[in-house]
Amino acid sequence: MFEGYAGTSDSGFRDEVEAEDALARGQYLADMSTDGDRPALSGPAGAEAEARLAEFARQAVFDGQVVTDEVRLRRIVARHDPHLYPGTFLTCVYNPDRALCRTPSGPAQTPLMADCQPLACRNAALTTDNRQALERHLASLDTALAGGEGLAPYVRHRLQEQRHETASFLTRHTPEPTP
């Protein structure tokens, strides 16, 4: 519904929404880069996420402070967008060449988060919040399976598959505890 409204009635509206999203994302990422207590991102693209954050901080952070002037920050994001997209279950470290959400005819500039394949895509990185969200998802699958006496065999099988994939992913990408 939003797509139709933004796409047909006023294309300038879409640009405005995207610019606001980019600014909010830039502020979030710049804040993240200044958090010295933050555990490093893990996951397939965790190291790349950290490298992009560090590079972005070189542009958007001065003397440990994020640029507060909105016009300036907008300009910085426009020129030095790290193309990191925070989500609930993952942080997308967007690289179109390996994006599983992309279709040949779709736009290349941004990920299609609604079609994300978080457990399979090499663009996925995990913050602590992302990992906790995946752990909650795993627990909800356990609950559904434990109480699912009457589940249809196909549904039970799909839930078991999801459980296995989620647990394996978390095992593979849980960082070693710091000594």
Ligand code: SF4
């Ligand atoms: S599938 Fe997910 S992680 Fe991969 S590029 Fe798309 S949104 Fe990012």
